[in-house]
Amino acid sequence: MELLKAVKITKYFGGLEALKDLDLSMESGEIAGLIGPNGAGKSTFFNVISGVYKPTSGRVFFQGEDITDMKTHTTAEKGLVRTFQATRLFSDLSVNDNIYVACHIPSKTNLIGDILGLPLIKHREGEAWQNAMDIVKMSGLEAVSQDLARNLPHGYQRVLGMAIALAAKPKLLCLDEPVTGMNGEEIRFMMGLIEKVRQQGISILLIEHTMKVVMGICDRITVINFGRKIAEGKPDEIQGNEAVIEAYLGRSEDAP
Amino acid sequence: MPNFIKKTGGKLVIPIVIIGGLLLALPLLGRAYYTHIFILIFLNIILAMSYRLLYVTGLVSFCHVTFYAIGAYTSTILAIKLGLPFGICFLAGGIVAAICAAFLILATSRARGSYFFLISFGFLGVMNTVFMQWRNLTGGSSGITNIPPIISGFDTVIYNYYIIFAFTILALIIMYLLDRSRFGAEIVAIGEAEDLASTIGINIVRHRVMACAIGALFAGFAGSLFAHYEGFIAPTSFPMWTTIYILSWCVIGGVRKYWGPIVGAVLMTAIIEYGRMMGEWHAIFYAAVLLAVIMAMPNGIVGLVDSLRVRFSKRLTRVKKPY
Numbered sequence: 324m325e326l327l328k329a330v331k332i333t334k335y336f337g338g339l340e341a342l343k344d345l346d347l348s349m350e351s352g353e354i355a356g357l358i359g360p361n362g363a364g365k366s367t368f369f370n371v372i373s374g375v376y377k378p379t380s381g382r383v384f385f386q387g388e389d390i391t392d393m394k395t396h397t398t399a400e401k402g403l404v405r406t407f408q409a410t411r412l413f414s415d416l417s418v419n420d421n422i423y424v425a426c427h428i429p430s431k432t433n434l435i436g437d438i439l440g441l442p443l444i445k446h447r448e449g450e451a452w453q454n455a456m457d458i459v460k461m462s463g464l465e466a467v468s469q470d471l472a473r474n475l476p477h478g479y480q481r482v483l484g485m486a487i488a489l490a491a492k493p494k495l496l497c498l499d500e501p502v503t504g505m506n507g508e509e510i511r512f513m514m515g516l517i518e519k520v521r522q523q524g525i526s527i528l529l530i531e532h533t534m535k536v537v538m539g540i541c542d543r544i545t546v547i548n549f550g551r552k553i554a555e556g557k558p559d560e561i562q563g564n565e566a567v568i569e570a571y572l573g574r575s576e577d578a579p
Numbered sequence: 580m581p582n583f584i585k586k587t588g589g590k591l592v593i594p595i596v597i598i599g600g601l602l603l604a605l606p607l608l609g610r611a612y613y614t615h616i617f618i619l620i621f622l623n624i625i626l627a628m629s630y631r632l633l634y635v636t637g638l639v640s641f642c643h644v645t646f647y648a649i650g651a652y653t654s655t656i657l658a659i660k661l662g663l664p665f666g667i668c669f670l671a672g673g674i675v676a677a678i679c680a681a682f683l684i685l686a687t688s689r690a691r692g693s694y695f696f697l698i699s700f701g702f703l704g705v706m707n708t709v710f711m712q713w714r715n716l717t718g719g720s721s722g723i724t725n726i727p728p729i730i731s732g733f734d735t736v737i738y739n740y741y742i743i744f745a746f747t748i749l750a751l752i753i754m755y756l757l758d759r760s761r762f763g764a765e766i767v768a769i770g771e772a773e774d775l776a777s778t779i780g781i782n783i784v785r786h787r788v789m790a791c792a793i794g795a796l797f798a799g800f801a802g803s804l805f806a807h808y809e810g811f812i813a814p815t816s817f818p819m820w821t822t823i824y825i826l827s828w829c830v831i832g833g834v835r836k837y838w839g840p841i842v843g844a845v846l847m848t849a850i851i852e853y854g855r856m857m858g859e860w861h862a863i864f865y866a867a868v869l870l871a872v873i874m875a876m877p878n879g880i881v882g883l884v885d886s887l888r889v890r891f892s893k894r895l896t897r898v899k900k901p902y
Contacts, residue, residue, distance in 0.1 A: 373778070375774070395777035399780035407778075412772065413775065415771060416768070424764050424776075428779065428780040432762075448761065491779040
């Protein structure tokens with residue numbers, strides 16, 4: 324059974340055609356890439372599958388279940404978690420607090436038990452907190468764990484954005500341009516982190532412009548332009564594809 | 580509670596005990612006028628703290644005084660028309676206010692910021708009209724008199740002071756536990772970044788319903804205490820100005836920390852009461868304080884304390900790269 328199956332997704336904003344008949348599917352354990360020029364509709368697609376937008380037509384299936392009409396917090400509970408292109412963090416909270424809040428799903432608390440400090444709730448909270456600490460360590464954020472999110476340098480903020488998504492224990496992690504604005508060293512770190520995430524059994528759908536990253540870690544790539552799919556296949560197939568090169572790869576955005 | 584002692588290194592225990600002691604002794608030392616003022620301060624503290632719950636989720640409401648009024652009227656009507664004991668009237672006051680709050684949030688769940696503000700203002704207006712026009716139930720603009728006391732036979736200012744003081748302490752403890760809980764952290768997160776909070780599985784509407792309902796519950800309880808203490812309520816007891824004041828206490832005190840609204844409520848209630856001596860100037864003075872806070876300390880007094888702490892902190896951290 325496919326992990327994610329988006330069937331003929333079409334999205335109009337009034338008269339503007341943002342997505343048209345887009346099919347995309349992913350297997351469990353894959354790292355899939357979604358690329359295309361700016362404005363192609365990649366982030367719109369993320370918004371549709373995570374429940375921010377309702378598609379004009381088409382359905383989205385996650386682990387066989389129809390999630391098209393579900394709200395964002397419900398798709399997150401099902402295991403589909405996305406990050407944001409523009410860095411979204413809980414800016415005035417510390418790194419630790421950011422991750423703590425992000426453990427909402429694994430902690431499974433309810434309000435009364437929370438306040439009264441019931442033993443079962445405390446136990447689950449303890450587990451969630453342990454989970455949070457593991458993520459902080461794995462993301463290399465230990466040194467800045469007490470700092471406010473808004474005071475972090477840009478690269479750390481991007482890593483924190485991903486760590487927040489990881490704390491929600493996703494089955495499918497949708498990363499929206501995770502390495503934007505990062506230098507070569509930071510990009511290498513991020514790629515290593517993504518590989519570690521994959522080893523934990525989490526599947527990844529990746530939007531990215533940096534070809535080094537996309538070609539380097541994706542098993543399969545889907546290319547879209549003007550809201551439509553123009554190519555799909557393994558990295559070497561995509562690199563040689565005429566339509567893709569014409570639409571997109573003509574301009575190299577790589578930094579060596 | 581041991582948690583907060585740990586956090587502040589036990590420094591706050593002594594000041595709190597001293598303040599607590601002074602507050603306990605106050606009615607026996609001062610004039611009845613001051614005791615009455617402090618009762619109002621306690622009620623205002625509850626109003627400010629309960630307002631904070633919804634405020635931190637990013638929804639600015641203009642109808643918190645309406646929950647206060649609903650609690651007062653519900654409790655009064657049950658006591659006088661049905662002769663129910665105070666305990667039941669008190670609980671009913673809070674619960675009815677909480678139910679109204681839940682309906683308000685559910686009905687406006689699609690409304691963005693400023694629209695919610697206006698809708699809550701509409702709710703305030705509608706309820707005010709209900710209180711004015713439903714004369715059989717609410718006494719209309721003349722209000723209701725001879726409201727039975729909280730504990731019959733113990734109706735002096737001094738007894739009421741201790742009862743309301745005790746309730747305030749209880750309310751503050753409960754709200755402290757709420758603030759320290761996962762729910763408390765999550766409602767702040769919703770105010771920070773709503774879309775991100777959704778993404779990690781937080782049900783925004785549900786949290787806001789809970790926050791507003793709990794806030795209205797305490798406002799309703801406070802309203803009930805107010806009604807049975809004063810012995811008389813009317814629509815003029817709950818003017819629109821009160822809801823503006825409540826908002827200003829949270830702005831001035833700051834909401835980032837638990838104790839912000841307490842400071843705001845105490846400070847500004849004192850200024851209002853002191854300002855009565857100034858006649859017409861007190862409104863200008865109040866506005867001047869509010870403007871000064873907004874311009875110089877956007878995060879309120881809480882923010883000021885935090886930035887002073889940072890400035891005087893000797894700790895310099897070096898950011899170490901993880902790679």
